[in-house]
Amino acid sequence: MTDPYQPPGKVYLIGAGPGAADLITVRGARLLAQADAVLHDALVTEEMLAYCPQAVKINVGKRCGKKSTAQRFINKLLVNSARKYQTVVRLKGGDPMLFGRADEELHALEEAGIEYKVVPGITAALAAASAVGVPLTRRGVARSVAFFTSSTAPDEPDQAKLPDCDTLVQYMGGREAALTAQRLLEQGRSARTPVVVVENASLPEQRILRLDLRTLQLGLPAASGPVLVMIGEALASRNVALHAQQPVQLLACAR
Amino acid sequence: MTDPYQPPGKVYLIGAGPGAADLITVRGARLLAQADAVLHDALVTEEMLAYCPQAVKINVGKRCGKKSTAQRFINKLLVNSARKYQTVVRLKGGDPMLFGRADEELHALEEAGIEYKVVPGITAALAAASAVGVPLTRRGVARSVAFFTSSTAPDEPDQAKLPDCDTLVQYMGGREAALTAQRLLEQGRSARTPVVVVENASLPEQRILRLDLRTLQLGLPAASGPVLVMIGEALASRNVALHAQQPVQLLACAR
Numbered sequence: 210m211t212d213p214y215q216p217p218g219k220v221y222l223i224g225a226g227p228g229a230a231d232l233i234t235v236r237g238a239r240l241l242a243q244a245d246a247v248l249h250d251a252l253v254t255e256e257m258l259a260y261c262p263q264a265v266k267i268n269v270g271k272r273c274g275k276k277s278t279a280q281r282f283i284n285k286l287l288v289n290s291a292r293k294y295q296t297v298v299r300l301k302g303g304d305p306m307l308f309g310r311a312d313e314e315l316h317a318l319e320e321a322g323i324e325y326k327v328v329p330g331i332t333a334a335l336a337a338a339s340a341v342g343v344p345l346t347r348r349g350v351a352r353s354v355a356f357f358t359s360s361t362a363p364d365e366p367d368q369a370k371l372p373d374c375d376t377l378v379q380y381m382g383g384r385e386a387a388l389t390a391q392r393l394l395e396q397g398r399s400a401r402t403p404v405v406v407v408e409n410a411s412l413p414e415q416r417i418l419r420l421d422l423r424t425l426q427l428g429l430p431a432a433s434g435p436v437l438v439m440i441g442e443a444l445a446s447r448n449v450a451l452h453a454q455q456p457v458q459l460l461a462c463a464r
Numbered sequence: 465m466t467d468p469y470q471p472p473g474k475v476y477l478i479g480a481g482p483g484a485a486d487l488i489t490v491r492g493a494r495l496l497a498q499a500d501a502v503l504h505d506a507l508v509t510e511e512m513l514a515y516c517p518q519a520v521k522i523n524v525g526k527r528c529g530k531k532s533t534a535q536r537f538i539n540k541l542l543v544n545s546a547r548k549y550q551t552v553v554r555l556k557g558g559d560p561m562l563f564g565r566a567d568e569e570l571h572a573l574e575e576a577g578i579e580y581k582v583v584p585g586i587t588a589a590l591a592a593a594s595a596v597g598v599p600l601t602r603r604g605v606a607r608s609v610a611f612f613t614s615s616t617a618p619d620e621p622d623q624a625k626l627p628d629c630d631t632l633v634q635y636m637g638g639r640e641a642a643l644t645a646q647r648l649l650e651q652g653r654s655a656r657t658p659v660v661v662v663e664n665a666s667l668p669e670q671r672i673l674r675l676d677l678r679t680l681q682l683g684l685p686a687a688s689g690p691v692l693v694m695i696g697e698a699l700a701s702r703n704v705a706l707h708a709q710q711p712v713q714l715l716a717c718a719r
Binding site for chain 2: 224226227229230231232233234235237238239267304305306308309310311312313315316319325326328329330331332335336338339340342343344345346347348352353354355356357358361370372373374443445
C-alpha cells in the first residue's frame with residue numbers, strides 16, 4: 210500500500226455540502242477563512258461565503274445551454290487564479306467527487322503542475338435523508354443504494370435501464386420523475402414502493418413530498434431548486450414498516 | 465409539499481464522518497460542544513471527542529458476534545440518557561442514514577416520545593474519493609454509483625448479484641474482495657476495470673491500494689481498519705484515461 214502523504218495543496222477543491230452554511234465540514238470552513246480567492250458555484254449561498262470575508266470571490270456558476278464552454282472557462286480561470294494567489298479555494302455544491310465534474314478541473318491543475326487537495330462535502334442525498342428522518346439503508350430491507358443522474362445524451366443505449374439497487378436516489382430527477390417511475394414499474398418494482406422527494410435539501414426553502422411509485426407516475430410539481438427523488442422500501446415511514454397491519458397506501462396521502 | 469420545520473430535538477443523531485476530526489460538519493461540532501452526554505461508536509477518535517470536553521462520554525461501540533443484543537442495549541441507553549440529560553448526542557461514524565442502523569435508534573426514540581434531529585456526516589466513500597483524487601462519477605463514463613455491503617445472511621437469495629451501477633463501492637469489503645471480483649468478472653465486467661482500495665480513509669493510518677479486477681481476485685492483505693473497495697472506469701488514473709495510448713495494465717502495478 211502507498212503512503213497517503215501529500216504535501217499541502219495550493220488549490221483546495223472543497224465540497225460546500227447541500228446548502229446550509231453549517232453543513233460544510235470544519236476543514237472546509239477553516240480553509241475558506243484562509244483563502245485568498247474563492248471560485249464558487251451559483252448554488253453557494255451568501256451565508257456560506259461569510260466564512261471568507263477576506264477573499265476575492267468569483268461566481269463561476271454554470272448556466273444551462275453552454276455547459277462545456279463554461280467548464281473549459283472554469284478550468285482556465287482556476288489555473289490562472291492559482292498562479293495569481295497563494296491559496297485558492299474552488300467551492301462546489303455537494304461533494305466534489307460525486308456529480309461534480311471535479312475530474313476535469315483536477316486534470317487542468319495537473320497539466321499546469323499546480324498542487325491541490327480535495328475536501329469532501331455532504332452530498333444532497335445524505336442531507337435529504339437526515340432531513341426526512343429516514344435511512345437509505347435498513348437492516349434486512351436494503352443494503353445497497355444507488356446515486357444516479359439521467360443521461361444528457363438521449364441516444365445513450367443504456368438510458369432506459371435504471372440501477373437495480375435496493376434504494377435509488379436520482380439527482381436532478383424532478384423533471385423526469387414520471388419516466389423514472391414508469392421504468393421502475395416496468396422493471397418489476399411494486400407500485401407501492403415508497404418515494405420521498407426533497408427539494409432544496411437543508412435550505413430554509415426545503416420541501417419534502419412523500420408518495421409512492423404509482424403516484425410518482427403522474428409527475429411532480431415544478432420546483433424552484435435542486436430536486437432529489439429517493440425510492441425504495443427503506444424509506445417507508447417507520448410506523449408503517451414496523452406495524453405491517455397498517456395499510457401501506459397511507460404513504461401516498463402523507464403530504 | 466409539507467413544511468420541513470421541526471422543533472429543536474433533544475437527541476441529536478450526528479454523523480462524525482470518516483474519522484478525521486475536522487471532517488465533521490460545523491453543525492455537528494457545534495452541537496457536540498453543547499452536549500451534556502455523548503454516546504459514541506468505538507471508531508470515534510479522542511481528537512473528535514475533544515469537541516465536547518464538558519460532556520459525559522459513553523462508548524457504545526459494538527463488538528462482533530453479538531450485534532443485535534448490543535443494538536437493543538444502545539437503543540435503551542439512548543432513551544435513558546435523553547430522560548436524564550438535556551442535550552444528548554448520539555455520534556456515529558460516517559453518515560447516520562447510510563449503513564448506520566439509525567432507523568432502529570430513531571424508532572426507539574419515537575416510541576419513547578423523545579424529540580430528535582439528524583445531522584448528516586461525510587460517508588467514507590466520499591472521503592476516500594477525495595483522498596485518492598479520483599471521482600466516483602465522470603461525464604461520459606459513469607453517471608451512477610452504488611454503495612453496498614455484503615449480506616450477513618449467507619442464504620439470502622440475491623447475495624450473488626452485485627449492483628449494476630457504473631461505479632461500485634463496497635463498504636467493509638476487504639475480506640470478500642476476491643469473491644466480489646470473481647462475481648463482477650462473471651457478470652461481464654472487464655478484468656482491467658480499475659479498483660481502488662482505501663483503508664482507514666482520512667485517518668493518519670490511511671492506506672491506498674490501486675489495482676484492477678483481475679488482481680483483486682487474488683484477495684487483499686489483512687487490514688487494521690475499515691476497508692472500502694471501489695470499482696469502476698471512473699476511477700482510472702487521469703493520465704491513463706485521457707491518453708488512451710498508454711497501457712492500461714499499468715494500473716495493476718501502481719501500488
